[in-house]
Amino acid sequence: MVSKRALIEDLFGRYVVVSSSYFPQYIDLFISCLPPTSKVTSKEIIEEHTLFNFYTSFLSKEKTNLIYEMMGKGSNGAKLNIEQLIGFGGSKVRKPSYLKYCPLCYKEDMDTLGESYWRIHHQIIGAYYCSKHHVLLKESTVLSTGSGTEFICTDEQVCNEKLLEDNYSDTIKLLNLRYIHNAELLLNGNFPRKKLTYIIDFYIDRLRERGLASTNGNLYMKDIQELFLNFYPKQYLKMMQSDIDPESPSNWLRLFVRNNKKNRSPLRHLLFLQFLGVKIDNLFQNKKVLGKKVVSVQYNPSFDIQKRREQWLQLIKENPGANRSQLKEKGKGLHTWIYRYDWDWYDKVTPKAALGKEKAGTIDWEKRDEECLRLVSEAVEIILQREGKPIRVTPSSIRNTLGFGSWFHNEKLVRTQRYLKEVKEDIDDFRVRKIKWAINEMLSKGHIVSPYKIQLYAGFDGSNKKVRKLILEILGTNNHI
Numbered sequence: 001m002v003s004k005r006a007l008i009e010d011l012f013g014r015y016v017v018v019s020s021s022y023f024p025q026y027i028d029l030f031i032s033c034l035p036p037t038s039k040v041t042s043k044e045i046i047e048e049h050t051l052f053n054f055y056t057s058f059l060s061k062e063k064t065n066l067i068y069e070m071m072g073k074g075s076n077g078a079k080l081n082i083e084q085l086i087g088f089g090g091s092k093v094r095k096p097s098y099l100k101y102c103p104l105c106y107k108e109d110m111d112t113l114g115e116s117y118w119r120i121h122h123q124i125i126g127a128y129y130c131s132k133h134h135v136l137l138k139e140s141t142v143l144s145t146g147s148g149t150e151f152i153c154t155d156e157q158v159c160n161e162k163l164l165e166d167n168y169s170d171t172i173k174l175l176n177l178r179y180i181h182n183a184e185l186l187l188n189g190n191f192p193r194k195k196l197t198y199i200i201d202f203y204i205d206r207l208r209e210r211g212l213a214s215t216n217g218n219l220y221m222k223d224i225q226e227l228f229l230n231f232y233p234k235q236y237l238k239m240m241q242s243d244i245d246p247e248s249p250s251n252w253l254r255l256f257v258r259n260n261k262k263n264r265s266p267l268r269h270l271l272f273l274q275f276l277g278v279k280i281d282n283l284f285q286n287k288k289v290l291g292k293k294v295v296s297v298q299y300n301p302s303f304d305i306q307k308r309r310e311q312w313l314q315l316i317k318e319n320p321g322a323n324r325s326q327l328k329e330k331g332k333g334l335h336t337w338i339y340r341y342d343w344d345w346y347d348k349v350t351p352k353a354a355l356g357k358e359k360a361g362t363i364d365w366e367k368r369d370e371e372c373l374r375l376v377s378e379a380v381e382i383i384l385q386r387e388g389k390p391i392r393v394t395p396s397s398i399r400n401t402l403g404f405g406s407w408f409h410n411e412k413l414v415r416t417q418r419y420l421k422e423v424k425e426d427i428d429d430f431r432v433r434k435i436k437w438a439i440n441e442m443l444s445k446g447h448i449v450s451p452y453k454i455q456l457y458a459g460f461d462g463s464n465k466k467v468r469k470l471i472l473e474i475l476g477t478n479n480h481i
């Protein structure tokens with residue numbers, strides 16, 4: 001394709017301006033240009049291959065339909081464009097500037113299909129991981145928006161297979177994976193749309209159930225904020241563009257459950273639902289909400305975080321020597337609440353199990369072991385076949401090659417650790433490999449080869465007698481070098 005304009009005319013039947021990767025338009029025109037045997041529909045493209053469902057799930061039915069129309073037929077002189085309708089303009093949560101991809105998905109595609117493609121769920125705002133491989137997503141060099149139309153393939157020009165080093169804590173990783181899970185439910189679910197007033201009433205009901213709002217639906221904002229900040233690490237809120245200044249009366253959380261008409265980013269809806277511990281479909285399938293109306297049901301009137309803490313401390317005191325799961329059994333409701341909303345405090349005061357047994361549940365080490373083992377053997381190949389000065393195969397050079405964090409040395413990765421021991425290169429083997437490499441290099445560059453020069457070229461100390469002996473042996477036995 002020499003001319004982009006000609007390509008657009010081929011794809012759409014006429015020249016159209018498409019400026020957003022998230023909300024492509026004129027899809028009806030595109031469909032009509034496909035071969036007559038094609039069974040692809042506009043609906044399929046919009047609902048399965050764009051971020052439409054993700055961004056409209058919390059909008060009204062009317063707005064959702066309007067956006068759908070605009071994607072299918074084009075804007076046709078509408079006053080607002082799609083991104084304005086969604087509220088991107090005024091939103092504090094900005095969308096990613098570059099298209100993202102997973103290096104392992106990309107590698108799999110290349111290995112099995114010979115080409116790759118941009119996956120829609122990797123473009124979700126706030127998604128840091130691939131939900132399939134649990135590795136960090138990478139930013140490509142391709143802008144997600146822009147005035148000029150470009151057609152850029154997911155290929156080696158803009159992507160590569162190298163993994164990013166993951167320095168995030170397990171807590172953050174798990175929080176984000178759950179967020180991604182929920183976001184993907186939105187993306188694939190096409191739930192019935194609800195009015196914003198319904199959604200806010202739903203939130204108030206859930207808060208009331210937790211003693212975080214009065215019977216009338218007045219919010220105990222100070223408590224909500226405290227629990228929210230306990231639930232999400234500060235670093236994570238920053239990553240999600242949702243940091244909170246607890247002192248500011250107009251921080252986003254305080255405004256979030258207020259009945260104003262402003263659109264909220266789906267990212268913040270998801271953060272809030274995750275905090276509430278509510279399943280996504282629960283919000284959309286639920287029929288009745290009370291919200292701020294007066295209700296006759298009696299709830300615990302004086303909700304008090306201090307009280308719950310006291311009760312928990314009392315429980316620990318009454319059960320000396322009990323481990324966490326025994327305490328959990330004894331203080332069932334209390335435990336659930338404190339564990340979920342006051343975790344840092346819980347972790348501080350509650351006795352730990354002998355060998356951190358409790359935490360084992362959060363990571364599937366066996367599965368990770370299996371994945372690691374496969375990656376390690378690939379890494380060994382990469383190290384051995386690497387061009388340039390040889391690197392010794394050791395657990396740390398393997399770890400560097402894979403870009404893994406310190407968890408890589410965890411003894412729970414039983415098979416991986418065993419394999420690492422087996423595969424660790426013997427120091428003399430490594431010396432031999434380095435010497436052979438140096439000799440080949442020197443010969444190919446036309447250098448004069450002497451044992452001393454080889455020794456220096458390979459990076460050894462010139463006075464190392466052991467190495468000198470090895471060099472002489474190699475020179476003596478290997479005529480084919």
Ligand SMILES: [Zn+2]
Binds near residue numbers: 102103131132134
């Ligand atoms: Zn992946």
